[in-house]
Amino acid sequence: MAVRVRLRIEPLKGSGGAVVEAVALVNSGYEAEDEECALPVGLAERLGLWPPPADARRAEYRGFTGSAVLHEVPAAARVSVLAGDREGASAVTRVVLSTTDDEVLVSDFLGGALGLVLVDIRTGIWRFSDDAGDVCRRTEAPQRW
Numbered sequence: 076m077a078v079r080v081r082l083r084i085e086p087l088k089g090s091g092g093a094v095v096e097a098v099a100l101v102n103s104g105y106e107a108e109d110e111e112c113a114l115p116v117g118l119a120e121r122l123g124l125w126p127p128p129a130d131a132r133r134a135e136y137r138g139f140t141g142s143a144v145l146h147e148v149p150a151a152a153r154v155s156v157l158a159g160d161r162e163g164a165s166a167v168t169r170v171v172l173s174t175t176d177d178e179v180l181v182s183d184f185l186g187g188a189l190g191l192v193l194v195d196i197r198t199g200i201w202r203f204s205d206d207a208g209d210v211c212r213r214t215e216a217p218q219r220w
Contacts, residue, residue, distance in 0.1 A: 076197060077100055077101075077196060078200075079099060079101065079214045080098070080099055080215060083156075083162065087153060093122070097179050098217065099112065099180065099181045100178050102183070109169065113180040124152075128148055130149060131146040131147060146172040148172065149169050156203075158203070158212055178220070200212065
């Protein structure tokens with residue numbers, strides 16, 4: 076199992092897309108230098124971020140199965156985590172538009188900015204960094220785009 080959280084994603088660029096709630100995989104192996112998340116093209120279309128906005132740039136990303144050239148859009152969205160009882164902190168994030176992935180991915184840096192603490196990855200347990208020590212939150216079901 077993995078840790079997945081529900082995000083509220085508000086586009087800050089693009090062609091006037093809608094605010095969307097989407098489940099995202101929190102991936103500590105997705106290392107970034109600042110707040111960054113990857114969006115499948117299907118979701119990017121709903122957010123008005125596909126086709127890529129004018130300030131998107133192409134960049135090479137290396138992953139477990141090799142490398143790919145993807146579009147990066149700086150400061151493209153504001154995201155926050157929606158838990159059953161509260162909404163967590165928000166962060167402005169760079170968005171990577173992926174034509175190959177079918178899930179939203181949260182980088183290590185963005186996960187930290189959102190205050191996510193992975194308690195037990197095997198069973199999908201997480202909490203916010205400011206939750207009381209006994210609070211345990213459960214992973215969301217995967218959402219494919």
